[in-house]
Amino acid sequence: MLEKTRVTQFPDKINVCGHLTYLFFPILIFALSFCSTAPGDPANTAPIVSAITINEFPVPTSGSSSYGIAAGPDGNLWFTEEGGNKIGRITTAGVITEFSIPTGDSAPLGITAGPDGNLWFAETLGNKIGRITTAGVITEFPIPTGDSSPFGITAGPDGNLWFTEITGNSIGRITTAGVITEFPIPTAGTQPQGITVGPDSCLWFAEFAGNKIGRITTAGVITEFSIPTASSYPKGITVGPDGCLWFAEFSSGKIGRITTAGVITEFSIPTANSYPVGISVGPAGNLWFTEFASNKIAQIVVNAATIPIPEGQQSFMIEPPVVTPVIDTVPAQAKPIGIGPVAAGSVFVGYAV
Numbered sequence: 170m171l172e173k174t175r176v177t178q179f180p181d182k183i184n185v186c187g188h189l190t191y192l193f194f195p196i197l198i199f200a201l202s203f204c205s206t207a208p209g210d211p212a213n214t215a216p217i218v219s220a221i222t223i224n225e226f227p228v229p230t231s232g233s234s235s236y237g238i239a240a241g242p243d244g245n246l247w248f249t250e251e252g253g254n255k256i257g258r259i260t261t262a263g264v265i266t267e268f269s270i271p272t273g274d275s276a277p278l279g280i281t282a283g284p285d286g287n288l289w290f291a292e293t294l295g296n297k298i299g300r301i302t303t304a305g306v307i308t309e310f311p312i313p314t315g316d317s318s319p320f321g322i323t324a325g326p327d328g329n330l331w332f333t334e335i336t337g338n339s340i341g342r343i344t345t346a347g348v349i350t351e352f353p354i355p356t357a358g359t360q361p362q363g364i365t366v367g368p369d370s371c372l373w374f375a376e377f378a379g380n381k382i383g384r385i386t387t388a389g390v391i392t393e394f395s396i397p398t399a400s401s402y403p404k405g406i407t408v409g410p411d412g413c414l415w416f417a418e419f420s421s422g423k424i425g426r427i428t429t430a431g432v433i434t435e436f437s438i439p440t441a442n443s444y445p446v447g448i449s450v451g452p453a454g455n456l457w458f459t460e461f462a463s464n465k466i467a468q469i470v471v472n473a474a475t476i477p478i479p480e481g482q483q484s485f486m487i488e489p490p491v492v493t494p495v496i497d498t499v500p501a502q503a504k505p506i507g508i509g510p511v512a513a514g515s516v517f518v519g520y521a522v
Contacts, residue, residue: 226263230255233267237280239288243303247288249277256280256290256301268305272297279322279332279364285345289330291319298322298332298343310347314339317351321364321374327387331372333361340364340374340385352389356381363406363416363448369429373414375403382406382416382427394431398423401435405447410454411471417445417458424448424458424469440465 228235234252241247241258248257254275255267270277275295283289283300290299296317297309312319317337325331325342332341338359339351354361359379367373367384374383380401381393396403401418403425409415416425422443423435438445443460445467451457456469 224263226259226265228253228257228265228267230267233257236278237290239280239282241282241288241303242286245303247280247282247301249280249290251276251278251293256288256299256305256307258305266305268301268307270295270299270307270309272309275299278320281323281330283324283330283345284328287345289322289324289343291322291332293318293320293335298330298341298347298349300347308347310343310349312337312341312349312351314351317341320362323364323366323372325372325387326366326370329387331364331385333364333374335360335362335377340372340383340389340391342389350389352385352391354379354383354391354393356393359383362404365406365408365414367408367414367429368412371429373406373427375406375416377402377404377419382414382425382433384431392431394427394433396425396433396435398435401425404445405449405458407448407450407456409450409456409471415448415456415469417448419444419446419461424456436469438467443467 228250230250230253232252233250233255235248235257236251238246238248246259248259250257250267253267254270254273256270256277258266270292272292272295275292275297277290277299278293280288280290288301292299292309296312296315298312298319299307299309301307314334314337317339318335319341320333320335322330322332330343332343334341337351338357339353340361341349341351343349356376356379359376359381361374361383362377364372364374372385376383376393380396380399382396382403383391383393385391398418398421401421401423403416404419406414406416409426414427418425422438422441424438424445425433425435427433438460440460440463443463443465445458446461448456448458456471458467460467
C-alpha cells in the first residue's frame, strides 16, 4: 500500500475540557458544510476542502455544556448536555428539542445509536447508562460498580452497547434489556475514555492515564498497546478509512494511528499545545478532530493506493511527511468539544463560548 497523510487545520473553532475535572460552559452546536476539489496529484484521489460554511445553533438551556453527539435512526442528531443534565435532539435544519434526565446532575457525556433504534448515553456522575427513545422517553440502568464514572459508549458488533468506566477502570457491556457486565482493565488507574468498534469486530478504547490503546473482544478478553510518546493522554478514538484506529493524544499534540495488529504510528499536529480531543470520520472518508486549546478544527486526509508487490513478498507502507495547509474560517474565542456525525454533507460539532 502507498499511503499519503495530510493534516489540514481550520483555526478559531471549537475546544474541549479534560476530565475528571468537570467544566461547564454555555454551548452551541454548529455544522461545517464544505465544498471540495480534487488535488492535482493523480495518486491523491481524496478531495481537499476548499471552502467551509459554518452554521451555529444555540442550545436553549444556558450552561448546557454539550459534549457527545451521534446520528439517530430518525435522521436527527442527538447530543448530551453535561451541564444542562439533558439529552438534546437537533434536526438538520437546526431545530433543537431537549429532554431532561430523571437523575439530577448526572453529567451525561458519551452517546451513541443502539441496535434497538434508541439512543444510549453514559451518565458520568449519575453512574448509570441511559436509554432514550426517539420520542424522548428515558430509562436509566445503574452500573454495579459504585462511582465508576462511565464516559464513552458505542454500539458493539454483538448487538450490545459497550462503555468505558473512568474511575471504575473497566470496560462495561450492557444489553438492550439493560443487563450490565464489567471487565476490569489489566493496568490499574488507566481512566479509559473514548471507545469504538474496530474493523476486526473488537472494541478499541483509549486509556487516558494509562497511555495505552486497549482492545477488548466481545468475549471480554483485553489486550493493551503502549503509545510510544510518554504521557500522551489519549482521548477520542475512531476507525479510519484505511482500516486502522485513529486517536487524539491530548497532551502530546499528536494524532495516533494503530493497526489491528497493534502497530502504532504518531503524526504531529502543526500547532503546538493544541490539545486534540474528539476525532471522527467525515465526508469523503477524511478524519476530523477538535483542538481544544488552539480554537481549531483539523482534517486528516488519508489516501491509499495499491501498488504491485512481487510474488512471495508482503505488502508494505510508505509514509511521506505530513502536509499542513491552513484555512482561517472559524469564530474567535470558541472552544471545540465533541465532533461527530455527518448529515447532509456536514460535520457537527459542539463548542463552548
